[in-house]
Amino acid sequence: MKHLKGLSVVVALLLITILVGGCGSTKSEQLTPVKLMLDWVPNTNHTGVFVARDKGYFKDAGLDVQIIEPGEVYPEGAVASGAADFGISFQESVTLARAEEAPIVSIAAVLQHNTSGFASLATLNITGPAHFEGLRYGAWGSPSEIPTLKALMEGSAADFDKLEMVTTGFSDALALLSEKQVDLVWIYYGWEGIQAKEKGIDLNVVMMKDYLNCVPDFYTPVFITSESTIKNKPEVIKALVEALSRGYTFTAQHPDEAADILLAAVPELDSTLVNESQKWISEYYIAEAPRWGEQKESVWQDYADWLVKNDVIKTPIVVKEAFTNQFLP
Numbered sequence: 615m616k617h618l619k620g621l622s623v624v625v626a627l628l629l630i631t632i633l634v635g636g637c638g639s640t641k642s643e644q645l646t647p648v649k650l651m652l653d654w655v656p657n658t659n660h661t662g663v664f665v666a667r668d669k670g671y672f673k674d675a676g677l678d679v680q681i682i683e684p685g686e687v688y689p690e691g692a693v694a695s696g697a698a699d700f701g702i703s704f705q706e707s708v709t710l711a712r713a714e715e716a717p718i719v720s721i722a723a724v725l726q727h728n729t730s731g732f733a734s735l736a737t738l739n740i741t742g743p744a745h746f747e748g749l750r751y752g753a754w755g756s757p758s759e760i761p762t763l764k765a766l767m768e769g770s771a772a773d774f775d776k777l778e779m780v781t782t783g784f785s786d787a788l789a790l791l792s793e794k795q796v797d798l799v800w801i802y803y804g805w806e807g808i809q810a811k812e813k814g815i816d817l818n819v820v821m822m823k824d825y826l827n828c829v830p831d832f833y834t835p836v837f838i839t840s841e842s843t844i845k846n847k848p849e850v851i852k853a854l855v856e857a858l859s860r861g862y863t864f865t866a867q868h869p870d871e872a873a874d875i876l877l878a879a880v881p882e883l884d885s886t887l888v889n890e891s892q893k894w895i896s897e898y899y900i901a902e903a904p905r906w907g908e909q910k911e912s913v914w915q916d917y918a919d920w921l922v923k924n925d926v927i928k929t930p931i932v933v934k935e936a937f938t939n940q941f942l943p
Contacts, residue, residue: 645678646850651689652681653702656880657805658891659724659835660702661872662899662906664879666861675853693840694718699847700839700854705832706758709918712936713927717841720937722855722907723833724862725898730834731821732766733801733810735791740798740818743825744770752782752796759800761924762829766820769828788815804895809887830916833909836937848941855907855941862899862906869896907942 652660663681666672672679682698689701690708694716708720734740734749743766753759764774780796787799788810801807803819810817822829837858839851865872873892877885900906914933921927 644676645673646676646853647678647680648699648850648854649680649682649697650854651692651698651701652683653689653704653835655683656876656883658873658876658888658895659802659805661876661892662724662858662862662865664861665865665872665875666857668875668879669861669864671857671860672854675857677850677853677857679854679857689838690716690718693838696840696842699843699850700837702835703838704834705836705914705917706756706834706921708836708838708936709914709921709931710757710927712931713921713929718838719841719844719935720833720836720838720909721851721941722837722858723909724835724837725833725895726901726903726908727898728822728831728834729804729895729898730800730802731807731819732763732798733787733791733807733817733819734798735794736816736818738797738818740820742770742820743767743828744772746798747772747776749797750778750780750795751798752785752787752790753779754782754784754800757926758921761921761926765828765920765924766825769825788813791815791817804898805887805891808891808894809884812884812887812890830920831913832917833913836909837907844938852941856943859906859943865892866896866899866906869893872896905942907939909937909939911937 650663656664667679667681687697689698689703690711692698693701694711702724705720708718711718740746740749746763746767751763763777767774767777782790782796787801787806790796790799792815801819803821807817807819823831843851869892870889873889877883877888911933914937918931918933922930
């Protein structure tokens, strides 16, 4: 009996060793590490990412996702070079990159529609592109800014040459308006528009969605990866997109709880801004699409054609190579 009792102790110890992952292996070591680069500092465009992380959706998919912010290298360059496995970009940036033969591909749309617009102080009474004449526009340097403004103004019978372009880079758009350094800025309403209300800055915003006859709709932002990753690690992409789909679908359905998760992950964010922004933007994650992340070929084609027509890119791209829905669950 004493021998059997000793043997049972040995067996028990062996079982404990196996259960905790003997031979030095752990559950975390079984996860596939991937790097995901954001396009900017964390905001409500990214809530689904933090929900997927904090609710364990990434781990459920077998992934150890490192979320990083851009520095000297932006997501498009990081993904194309292999420095990051995935990134957040924009349809415009992907199209421009593809025109330069950069091997990046959009694998899911964060939002179904363009939620940006051109903002000015309400005291200027700017209610449409026809009123842009004589204003100073704060330009950050995108190749599409001039063609976009020109199309909006000319579509409203206004003279684009009467709009003054002031290079401001990525300065705080609301500060530029408040300090009257410029009269007009391009903002994302779901963040800066809500932020302006919170700060008591009364704006008029000419929304892009109201002028689709001048500039077609486009996806902004989108998740991207490289052609190399698609070829060599399709199972990793499928796992990531499935986890992101769970994260963003949850966020669309539970904006209040999702906002709390984002605030817990990034406590320096303003809680009122995050909560109000989350309520507003959550309607755009899926909108009328059959599922989160869906991208239409027509949206890619129409915007690519518009960029060619307006000399932003010289030759058309093959849009079927610029995006894919194949990894969506």
